[in-house]
Amino acid sequence: MQVPGALRVVEANAIAYRRVWKGSAFSSFVTPALFLVAMGLGLGSLVDRGAGAPGFEDLSYVAFLAPGLLAASAMQSGAAEGSFQVIAGMKWTRNYHSVVASPVGTGGLVGGHFIWTGLRVLMVSVIFGAVAAALGAISPVAALALAPIGILIGLATVAPMTAFTANRENTEALTAVFRFGITPMYLFSGAFFPITQLPDWLQSVATVTPLWHAVELARRVALGYDSTLPAWQHVGYLVLVFVVGAALTYRLFSRRLNV
Amino acid sequence: MQPLVEAADLTKRFGDFTAVDAIGFSVASGEVFGFLGPNGAGKSSTMRMIGAVSPVTSGRLRVFGLDPATDGRRIRSRLGVVPQDDSLDMELSVEENLYIYGRYYDLPRREIRARIEELIDFAQLGEHRASRVDPLSGGMKRRLTIARGLINRPDLLLLDEPTTGLDPQARHVLWDRLYRLKQDGVTQIITTHYMDEAEQLCDRLVIMDRGRIVAEGSPRGLIETHSTREVLEVRFPVGELEPAGPTLQKTADRVELLADRALLYTSDADSALGEIHRLGLRPESALVRRSTLEDVFLKLTGRTLVD
Secondary structure (H helix, E strand, O other), X not given: OOHHHHXXXXXXXXXXXXXXXXXXXXXXXXXXXXXXXXXXXHHHXXXXXXXXXXXXXXXXXXXXXXXHHHHHHHHHHHHHHOOHHHHHHHHHOOHHHHHHHOOOHHHHHHHHHHHHHHHHHHHHHHHHHHHHHHOOOOOHHHHHHHHHHHHHHHHHHHHHHHHHHOOOOOOHHHHHHHHHHHHHHHHHOOOOOOHHHOOHHHHHHHHHOHHHHHHHHHHHHHHOOOOOOOHHHHHHHHHHHHHHHHHHHHHHHHHHHOO | OOOOEEEEEEEEEEOOEEEEEEEEEEEOOOOEEEEEOOOOOOHHHHHHHHOOOOOOOEEEEEEXXXXXXXXXXXXXXXXXXXXXXXXXXXXXXXXXXXXXXXXHOOOOHHHHHHHHHHHHHHOOOHHHOOOEOXXXXXXXXXXXXXXXXXXXXXXXXXXXXOOOOOOHHHHHHHHHHHHHHHHOOOEEEEEEOOHHHHHHXXXXXXXXXXXXXXXXXXXXXXXXXXXXXXXXEXXXXXXXXHHHXXXXXXXXXXXXXXXXXEEEEEOOHHHHHHHHHHOOOOOOXXXXXXXXXXXXXXXXXXXXXXX
């Protein structure tokens, strides 16, 4: 990766983002607010009357939900940056082609894409954390501590997603990934309920999803609960997914843009 | 003086398909050099190799004396690139597009600001500087793309099919801009499948066909070498062209029968036309014109440039 080139790409993304930042920041704020109020407080008032899932008996549902939902939101932002943005650069505006023709090159393009996504999910996570803290779901300190986890899961999502999108000619396959990949992960990776509630075979599926590792980490950091695996293993898994996805992205981008 | 671009046996293959087949050429500083040929002749593939975007399959290529395989970044930083499909950011303004591209070349912000003033002036986009790119006309977008390619004051400007898809008026405006650049001493390499564009703009050009260079020279030199001074175009009513063929052959140095008309190559078109009438043929219309690069291409390849 060529660092100054990557930073130029980040700068270009930031300039383009200025046009949409109001709407984007607003939805980053409204979405968690709606979810935490409706699910956390509304639905949670019913959930809290029950016995509670094993290990979480003393916890309010909104407190249980907030850290995992933050990770799930970061995942969704990462998926968006790695899908429609990428096909736009490749095919619609063909902006990637002009970046590659400049000194920035393919390395700078790929590096800048991931740095930019890291910043975007950081923003999403910070706003989410602020809303959750304002609603009293988590402490302000926990909200800040969750931001790096948001970046981790965002990157572990955007990298494989970008690699997948690199060769696409249209959005059909992307729509399928959202429908059959991102949405089920969002719902079944432990953000809304512990995966111990799932049938055994689904539990094993859930444990290989990046989001489950992020949710485990988030709950450990925000609530002080023991995660299923040691923290370094959850972190390591997410880093591994990012590194493999990023390497694959570089390869596929070169193959498409440098022919 | 060292040429800016030098190629020998330059080859590009995609799998089994040979897009560029062992071509050689060199481009000197200050000249406008053209690749003329039909779609699929290998012009764009050659341009992408010169632009250090596409790796050379075999042969030798030097740009500014550097090898694109090892010095791609240094080469790209001294090039200006005008791709066929503008690839502008449609959501951003004219100025923002220029600014972002200037940053890709690592130019300081203040320098870019000054350069944007000059380039907006050059591209005649003053009224539209703050407007989004999307609603601009094709000609304006292309002028902006050329301005963007000049942001780093390149030593060499690569223009891939600069006027394809533009209406005649927009083409002339663009040619005027490119001519100005030439007068300012900007070296340009242009690919085109329009012979009039090649004639207007290029000091020197190569004609490409199926990955190979079939001729090289100045537009005038190529015409003088490969064609006659004048061309007589005659049209016949439907069905009468083919039977007239053998007779027409007797009236000129060379005759090409196209689908709708015959081209007679001769040094004296008027007397050829007289001869046609004397032989009893009655063409529907007859037109005398001077030879163009299109005629050169037809002679060398047996095909027309634009199908």
